[in-house]
Amino acid sequence: MLNHPQLDLVFQALADPTRRDMVERLGRGPASVSELAAPLDMSLPAVLQHLQVLEASGLVSSEKTGRVRMVRIEPKVMENAESWFTKRRAVWERRFDRLGEFLAEEEKTARRKR
Amino acid sequence: MSQRNSQHDTFTIERRYPVPPARVFDAFADQAKKARWFGCVEGWEVAEHTIDFRVGGREVWRGGPPKGTQHRNDTVYHDIVPNERIVWSYTMHVDERPISVSLTTLELRPDGSGTQLRFVEQGVYLDHYDGAADRVRGTNDLLDSLDRALRKER
Numbered sequence: 001m002l003n004h005p006q007l008d009l010v011f012q013a014l015a016d017p018t019r020r021d022m023v024e025r026l027g028r029g030p031a032s033v034s035e036l037a038a039p040l041d042m043s044l045p046a047v048l049q050h051l052q053v054l055e056a057s058g059l060v061s062s063e064k065t066g067r068v069r070m071v072r073i074e075p076k077v078m079e080n081a082e083s084w085f086t087k088r089r090a091v092w093e094r095r096f097d098r099l100g101e102f103l104a105e106e107e108k109t110a111r112r113k114r
Numbered sequence: 115m116s117q118r119n120s121q122h123d124t125f126t127i128e129r130r131y132p133v134p135p136a137r138v139f140d141a142f143a144d145q146a147k148k149a150r151w152f153g154c155v156e157g158w159e160v161a162e163h164t165i166d167f168r169v170g171g172r173e174v175w176r177g178g179p180p181k182g183t184q185h186r187n188d189t190v191y192h193d194i195v196p197n198e199r200i201v202w203s204y205t206m207h208v209d210e211r212p213i214s215v216s217l218t219t220l221e222l223r224p225d226g227s228g229t230q231l232r233f234v235e236q237g238v239y240l241d242h243y244d245g246a247a248d249r250v251r252g253t254n255d256l257l258d259s260l261d262r263a264l265r266k267e268r
Contacts, residue, residue, distance in 0.1 A: 088214070089125045092233060096129050098151035099141055103133050106147075 013057035030072040127233045135197045135222040135229045214239045
């Protein structure tokens with residue numbers, strides 16, 4: 001089971017659409033850094049920076065073989081991030097988002113009446 | 115097919131809302147208000163939602179995608195301090211299978227003209243309820259909501 005500091009890193013890592021794209025690509029199998037960078041509209045240093053955040057979270061790992069750096073998903077960490085209680089937390093995060101929207105709407109209506 | 119498994123976890127969510135605690139409390143205590151935010155998953159139909167909001171009282175929520183898996187929440191309220199605290203426990207069933215039992219504490223604190231909300235859920239999650247389709251959808255939901263939540267925090 002992931003401890004919470006690591007889970008927070010995973011959440012942060014996945015909060016970015018580019019990094020989510022990279023994780024999705026890696027979900028189909030290991031890839032080299034240049035393969036990962038190819039579909040992305042950004043510089044190689046920017047791609048490496050995203051990769052660093054993903055590696056720090058433990059979600060992916062990379063290894064240099066010859067002149068190519070290969071990146072792969074860490075299935076254990078990914079599995080934990082998708083685990084039941086993480087989903088449950090996500091359900092409540094979403095509920096509290098909606099609660100916030102509801103309260104804001106209610107406030108607007110109340111103001112109009114005042 | 116059935117693999118017995120139980121996972122335990124505690125998670126905490128903290129939020130701040132720019133309205134006083136009484137307003138946030140009402141959004142939990144009043145069925146019509148709670149229905150506006152609690153169970154509305156896009157495309158889901160709510161079959162039943164009743165709240166008996168008092169200590170020992172029960173809440174039932176049933177619903178799910180049309181013709182899809184039916185979800186059921188059964189809640190018992192254990193402690194209610196108006197505008198300050200609610201403690202409840204709930205079980206979740208998917209198609210009659212128990213998938214989790216949780217103990218939940220909600221605390222509200224005035225914070226300037228707003229409210230600081232703290233939510234703690236302690237739960238046992240049963241038998242890896244994890245169908246492949248649900249898993250993919252669950253993950254996408256997870257990513258979406260995390261994205262939103264984190265964007266708000268920063």
